Amino acid sequence: MKILTTSFLTCAVKACKSSPLSFPLHYKDAELEQSDIAYNPRFLINILPRIDWDAVRVTATELGFTVPEEKPELPALDASSSTDTIEPADEKTLRELHTLLLETEVREGKLVCGNCGHEYKIKEGIANFLLPSHLGEFELFPFCFLH
Amino acid sequence: MARLDRHDPIKVAVTLENYLGTMLPTPSTSHVNSDRIYEPAEDSFLLLDTISSPTESAFLARRFAHNLEVPLVLEVGTGSGVVLAFITAHALEILGRTDVLTVGVDINPFACTATEQTVMQACRETSHAMYLGCLNADLSSCLRHGVADIVVFNPPYVPTVELPRLLTAEDSNLCAEIDAFEQESRLLSLSYSGGKDGMEVVDRLLDELPLILNEERGVAYILLCQQNKPGSVAQRIEDWGRGWSVEAVGQSGKTGGWEKLQILRICRIGVDEALGRRPLLH
Ligand SMILES: C[S@@+](CC[C@H](N)C(=O)[O-])C[C@H]1O[C@@H](n2cnc3c(N)ncnc32)[C@H](O)[C@@H]1O
Numbered sequence: 001m002k003i004l005t006t007s008f009l010t011c012a013v014k015a016c017k018s019s020p021l022s023f024p025l026h027y028k029d030a031e032l033e034q035s036d037i038a039y040n041p042r043f044l045i046n047i048l049p050r051i052d053w054d055a056v057r058v059t060a061t062e063l064g065f066t067v068p069e070e071k072p073e074l075p076a077l078d079a080s081s082s083t084d085t086i087e088p089a090d091e092k093t094l095r096e097l098h099t100l101l102l103e104t105e106v107r108e109g110k111l112v113c114g115n116c117g118h119e120y121k122i123k124e125g126i127a128n129f130l131l132p133s134h135l136g137e138f139e140l141f142p143f144c145f146l147h
Numbered sequence: 148m149a150r151l152d153r154h155d156p157i158k159v160a161v162t163l164e165n166y167l168g169t170m171l172p173t174p175s176t177s178h179v180n181s182d183r184i185y186e187p188a189e190d191s192f193l194l195l196d197t198i199s200s201p202t203e204s205a206f207l208a209r210r211f212a213h214n215l216e217v218p219l220v221l222e223v224g225t226g227s228g229v230v231l232a233f234i235t236a237h238a239l240e241i242l243g244r245t246d247v248l249t250v251g252v253d254i255n256p257f258a259c260t261a262t263e264q265t266v267m268q269a270c271r272e273t274s275h276a277m278y279l280g281c282l283n284a285d286l287s288s289c290l291r292h293g294v295a296d297i298v299v300f301n302p303p304y305v306p307t308v309e310l311p312r313l314l315t316a317e318d319s320n321l322c323a324e325i326d327a328f329e330q331e332s333r334l335l336s337l338s339y340s341g342g343k344d345g346m347e348v349v350d351r352l353l354d355e356l357p358l359i360l361n362e363e364r365g366v367a368y369i370l371l372c373q374q375n376k377p378g379s380v381a382q383r384i385e386d387w388g389r390g391w392s393v394e395a396v397g398q399s400g401k402t403g404g405w406e407k408l409q410i411l412r413i414c415r416i417g418v419d420e421a422l423g424r425r426p427l428l429h
Pocket residue numbers: 185186187188190191194223224225226227228229230252253254255258284285286301302303304334337338339348
């Protein structure tokens with residue numbers, strides 16, 4: 001699973017969805033693997049509007065990466081517009097994002113919900129969001145009563 | 148059993164238009180263990196043929212070419228991964244662009260693993276969409292609201308007396324204790340059993356659609372069989388109101404023991420579209 005996936009994930013427990021604490025899910029004991037993907041600045045720039053920057057910063061920190069405090073402000077690019085005009089500082093950020101979001105795969109570990117504390121296991125690159133049977137039926141997690 | 152890489156389009160009773168769209172190669176799924184994962188069949192191929200048909204790809208390209216933001220395609224219930232791999236590998240032909248994200252979900256963990264492999268194999272060439280991964284989950288339960296621009300679902304649609312119990316976290320430690328045969332037949336049963344009218348799983352996904360689909364551009368392709376009463380499903384969606392349109396965009400006749408299948412395209416329509424040129428329904 002690519003790290004970028006984290007930008008689209010939340011806790012599978014219904015009651016958690018409305019809580020801001022359920023996003024992003026938090027990595028624990030993550031084992032990562034780097035793959036090699038061609039750097040494509042246009043693609044990255046056009047993904048930016050879909051990304052919650054604060055969440056990416058949380059994820060980056062948990063996984064030992066760094067991204068700048070501010071989301072680079074780059075207008076979306078169509079196929080004909082040139083990527084030559086990207087400022088060196090933005091270029092650096094885009095490359096960091098490329099490495100973190102697209103080239104890094106999580107092989108093993110856990111994703112933890114900040115609201116209910118539920119831990120979703122990742123095994124051999126597949127994250128498992130199936131809920132324990134008591135949760136599936138009642139859509140409540142016992143820990144939820146604690147806060 | 149040896150499988151053909153390229154399915155025989157004559158077996159699928161598609162329209163001429165759809166037939167012309169089937170020039171794109173079908174991903175290989177020869178590694179898929181059919182004892183526990185749904186093997187590509189007429190329904191899978193109808194979905195591929197419909198999405199890549201000239202009319203649908205023109206519709207999708209129109210819808211997604213002008214917005215520069217990268218669209219996300221979600222396949223629910225990937226099984227072998229044949230559909231997701233097809234869309235990922237042929238994003239340019241289908242959506243008119245390769246800067247597209249694709250992600251899959253299946254309740255069957257073996258299907259998730261198979262999907263990873265099918266997508267990897269189909270995407271060896273350079274120009275393809277960006278595949279994020281396949282998640283082991285129930286429908287769209289683990290995804291944030293509004294993230295999907297396109298949802299594709301070939302559901303378990305066969306009417307059955309009972310629905311198999313859904314897999315839970317405990318089950319996915321699929322261990323030796325459980326009888327392998329029993330486990331496999333449950334996984335296969337999950338791939339086709341639709342409960343009452345074959346609609347129990349589809350109904351749950353329809354409930355999730357308004358939440359998961361992008362508010363302006365969202366489109367879903369859902370495959371149904373005759374016993375699912377596609378006409379009344381379409382009627383129900385029309386009742387969602389003006390912001391939605393629904394159309395049957397692909398069908399196959401009765402062939403080789405298969406009953407008639409149909410694909411509904413359910414899409415959000417923008418305010419101006421709703422007021423002005425609302426597409427005519429069937
Ligand atoms: C008819 S098969 C389609 C497989 C593949 N997409 C194809 O077209 O060949 C249905 C798939 O949906 C999966 N499925 C069934 N119920 C599900 C659920 N509640 N959530 C996610 N996936 C589900 C099954 O495991 C199976 O892989």
